[in-house]
Amino acid sequence: MTGMDSLFLIFAVITLISAFLVVTTKNLFHAALWLIMTLFGVAAIYVLLNAFYLAVIQVIVYIGAIAILMIFAIMLTQRVMNPSGRIFNKNWIIAALLGAFMFIGLVIISMQTGASKTTLPQISGQLDTVSELGQALVSPNAYVIPFEVASVLLLAALIGAIFVSRKR
Amino acid sequence: MIPTTYYIVLSALLFTIGALGVLIRRNAIIIFMAIELMLNAANLAFVAFTRMYGIIDGQVFVFFVMTVAAAEVAVGLALIVAIFRTKHNIDIDQLNNLKG
Amino acid sequence: MTTTDLLSVFPLLILILWACLVLLLDVFLKRERLTTILTAIGLVVTLGFSISQNNLNLTGFNNMVVVDNFAVYLNIIFLGSGLLAISLAHDYLKRMGINRGEFYVLLMFSISGMMLMAIAADLIVFFLALELLSIPLYVLAAFARPRVESEEAGMKYFLLGAFSGGFVVYGIALVFGATATTNLSGIAARIAEHQADIPLLTIGAALILVGFSFKVAVVPFQMWTPDVYHGAPSAVTAFMAIGAKAAGFAALMRIFVAALPTLSEQITPIIWVLAALTMIVGNIVAVAQSNIKRMLAYSSIAHAGYILMALVSYGQSSVASVSVSAALFYLLSYAVTNFGAWAVVIAVEKAEGKGLALDDYAGIGRKYPALAAAMAIFMLSFTGVPPTLGFVGKFYLFRAVIDGGYIGLAVIGVLTSLISAFYYLRVVVIMYMRDGEPEVRSEPWLNLTTAFTAIATIVLSIFSAPILQWASQAILSTF
Numbered sequence: 001m002t003g004m005d006s007l008f009l010i011f012a013v014i015t016l017i018s019a020f021l022v023v024t025t026k027n028l029f030h031a032a033l034w035l036i037m038t039l040f041g042v043a044a045i046y047v048l049l050n051a052f053y054l055a056v057i058q059v060i061v062y063i064g065a066i067a068i069l070m071i072f073a074i075m076l077t078q079r080v081m082n083p084s085g086r087i088f089n090k091n092w093i094i095a096a097l098l099g100a101f102m103f104i105g106l107v108i109i110s111m112q113t114g115a116s117k118t119t120l121p122q123i124s125g126q127l128d129t130v131s132e133l134g135q136a137l138v139s140p141n142a143y144v145i146p147f148e149v150a151s152v153l154l155l156a157a158l159i160g161a162i163f164v165s166r167k168r
Numbered sequence: 169m170i171p172t173t174y175y176i177v178l179s180a181l182l183f184t185i186g187a188l189g190v191l192i193r194r195n196a197i198i199i200f201m202a203i204e205l206m207l208n209a210a211n212l213a214f215v216a217f218t219r220m221y222g223i224i225d226g227q228v229f230v231f232f233v234m235t236v237a238a239a240e241v242a243v244g245l246a247l248i249v250a251i252f253r254t255k256h257n258i259d260i261d262q263l264n265n266l267k268g
Numbered sequence: 269m270t271t272t273d274l275l276s277v278f279p280l281l282i283l284i285l286w287a288c289l290v291l292l293l294d295v296f297l298k299r300e301r302l303t304t305i306l307t308a309i310g311l312v313v314t315l316g317f318s319i320s321q322n323n324l325n326l327t328g329f330n331n332m333v334v335v336d337n338f339a340v341y342l343n344i345i346f347l348g349s350g351l352l353a354i355s356l357a358h359d360y361l362k363r364m365g366i367n368r369g370e371f372y373v374l375l376m377f378s379i380s381g382m383m384l385m386a387i388a389a390d391l392i393v394f395f396l397a398l399e400l401l402s403i404p405l406y407v408l409a410a411f412a413r414p415r416v417e418s419e420e421a422g423m424k425y426f427l428l429g430a431f432s433g434g435f436v437v438y439g440i441a442l443v444f445g446a447t448a449t450t451n452l453s454g455i456a457a458r459i460a461e462h463q464a465d466i467p468l469l470t471i472g473a474a475l476i477l478v479g480f481s482f483k484v485a486v487v488p489f490q491m492w493t494p495d496v497y498h499g500a501p502s503a504v505t506a507f508m509a510i511g512a513k514a515a516g517f518a519a520l521m522r523i524f525v526a527a528l529p530t531l532s533e534q535i536t537p538i539i540w541v542l543a544a545l546t547m548i549v550g551n552i553v554a555v556a557q558s559n560i561k562r563m564l565a566y567s568s569i570a571h572a573g574y575i576l577m578a579l580v581s582y583g584q585s586s587v588a589s590v591s592v593s594a595a596l597f598y599l600l601s602y603a604v605t606n607f608g609a610w611a612v613v614i615a616v617e618k619a620e621g622k623g624l625a626l627d628d629y630a631g632i633g634r635k636y637p638a639l640a641a642a643m644a645i646f647m648l649s650f651t652g653v654p655p656t657l658g659f660v661g662k663f664y665l666f667r668a669v670i671d672g673g674y675i676g677l678a679v680i681g682v683l684t685s686l687i688s689a690f691y692y693l694r695v696v697v698i699m700y701m702r703d704g705e706p707e708v709r710s711e712p713w714l715n716l717t718t719a720f721t722a723i724a725t726i727v728l729s730i731f732s733a734p735i736l737q738w739a740s741q742a743i744l745s746t747f
Contacts, residue, residue, distance in 0.1 A: 012174075015178070016185070019182055019185045020185055023189030023201075028197060028198065031201060038182075042208050045175070046215055049175070050219060051215045051218070051230075057231070065238060065241075069245055070197060070245065072245075073197055073245040073249055077248065088193065089192060095188055096192070099188035105471070106180035106183070106184070106471065129224065129227065132224050133224060133231070136225075137228065140270075140273055141330040142228075143392065145332045145333060146332075146396050149396045150232055153235065154238070157239035159374065159377075160242075160406065161242040161246040163368075164246040176445070179441075183438050187431075190427075199427055203430045206434030206437075209438060210438040211441075213442065217445040225449065226444055232395070236399045239399065239403060240399070240433070243403055244430065247426055248423060250410070250413060250414070251420060251423050254413075254419060255416055260423075260427070
């Protein structure tokens with residue numbers, strides 16, 4: 001087992017355990033902290049996959065903005081220290097069965113695929129993904145349409161969020 | 169080296185945990201966190217496949233998924249906070265003003 | 269960027285720029301009436317540009333978007349729905365005390381998302397279009413805030429929509445893993461060259477199907493649809509029932525018919541079961557409803573099942589184009605009828621969620637004969653009784669399904685239509701046979717919409733040949 005392999009295992013285990021705790025913890029605030037942990041784990045795996053830029057964006061956007069916004073929402077909506085009542089709804093047994101079924105299906109399929117035989121190709125040293133990514137985002141032959149639509153989407157979300165949270 | 173499958177299995181697990189969370193939890197914010205787990209699982213799969221094929225497209229997609237997640241979080245949390253102000257509860261099975 | 273690129277997204281560009289302009293004018297002028305008129309002008313202008321794209325068959329931005337007659341047909345439905353939604357909303361918003369300019373801006377953004385969905389040819393664009401049409405709809409569903417029903421509808425729609433988005437993204441990730449591309453033409457090419465990873469592709473396609481099934485409200489993914497339709501302001505519900513459904517089906521048809529016909533062996537049984545379940549559950553549960561909005565919500569679920577039937581035979585190239593045009597025609601007939609029915613609901617509805625029970629329709633037949641006649645036409649059209657648009661739509665749909673060789677499914681469709689006659693005709697019976705003291709709003713735009721859709725429901729069914737001709741030309745470009 002090489003160093004890379006053990007790093008992958010460590011981060012995978014961290015990610016999965018914290019993800020599991022997100023959906024099972026009773027305390028909302030703890031769940032948000034576990035979510036941050038999961039997001040860090042995913043960022044670390046991005047690094048292992050040579051996606052350094054995305055790892056940074058993951059930390060900035062997901063942890064720095066989204067997770068923090070969620071903590072704000074928790075602070076605004078709950079008595080953080082003593083949540084009361086059941087945490088699961090009535091359907092949890094059916095849901096658990098459904099989840100197990102779905103997972104087994106996904107694993108079987110992904111084990112069968114060609115992906116299982118291919119190991120990752122070695123990346124040549126000077127691959128400049130950031131500028132490649134930037135070029136792809138604004139080139140008319142690549143992703144300029146989704147890029148512009150994303151900006152319209154953010155504008156629409158902005159208007160919507162302001163409308164919903166504005167006082168009457 | 170680790171085969172791509174390991175990354176895909178990891179992402180499948182993460183996706184399943186997220187989907188389960190949506191189905192079993194009652195609190196709207198936790199449900200939303202579980203949805204974020206699902207999106208992260210997809211992103212992980214994209215990055216792994218990008219690495220496998222050595223092309224940039226998957227990373228571009230991750231970029232857009234993050235943008236969408238940010239847009240959703242703005243609207244979603246605004247809605248959740250607004251409903252808390254009127255109802256003082258955000259457990260979805262307590263939201264039963266609409267039963268016919 | 270070439271002229272073709274620009275031309276392919278031109279109507280969309282106009283609409284988005286117009287939405288931004290209306291937003292600014294609304295902020296600075298604060299004249300709601302002007303905002304309404306400007307929005308209507310914007311939609312009409314965009315409609316003109318959309319129609320001018322007919323028969324152009326453009327692809328733009330390196331196959332990122334494709335403007336074929338299929339897209340033009342759907343864009344006309346979306347823009348027409350937008351115009352009808354404005355005429356429904358105009359007085360309704362004032363009456364409910366929620367007359368705000370954001371309504372029109374968000375409506376335009378949502379329509380632009382739908383139009384993008386119709387022209388999308390890359391899975392990235394489908395995903396972003398899905399979100400662009402949904403996010404404004406979440407807010408519109410909650411538009412009557414601080415009324416708790418409306419806020420609840422908005423939040424439930426949001427959670428459901430975000431959940432379905434998760435399925436779509438994961439499905440796209442797996443499709444990308446199987447084919448190394450997200451472009452529909454690229455995917456089709458990879459499959460043709462036998463370079464695609466079929467098991468991975470199948471499960472990815474199934475997840476995409478599940479994701480869009482939430483959007484078009486197919487059983488068993490319909491959980492909160494009735495709550496959302498019930499809680500959202502009626503004018504929004506009317507728009508949502510058409511727009512989101514048509515856009516969802518546009519995406520399903522484009523993705524499956526144009527790019528993945530080779531997967532039909534695995535996907536068709538799933539669609540068969542979903543369509544059958546949706547027709548059965550939607551129609552049976554609708555019988556038990558006593559609230560007109562919930563009844564129409566279940567009816568919309570049932571109609572999603574009918575439209576989904578058209579997709580069952582998507583893999584047979586000889587039948588696929590007939591099925592697609594039958595589905596497109598059905599969408600049009602459902603759109604016209606649905607807006608009419610909601611116009612009547614809005615006319616009877618009162619503030620604070622009153623006037624929505626079926627019993628509130630008692631006596632309308634005697635006191636307001638014109639309105640009752642219109643409602644009767646819409647209910648007959650929903651049931652599929654001649655001479656209405658709904659009948660013609662169902663006729664072509666069932667014929668396409670039988671052509672595909674799925675007799676069993678067509679039988680389920682006919683039987684569930686019989687069940688649906690029970691609850692649709694009950695409304696008619698209540699209106700004419702029972703005595704009551706109904707109070708009905710008479711607002712010029714509302715009356716105009718009701719009259720227009722009622723006449724269209726009858727007249728278009730008699731002269732359905734040109735429309736069907738038009739729908740049959742609206743075939744998908746294949747890759």
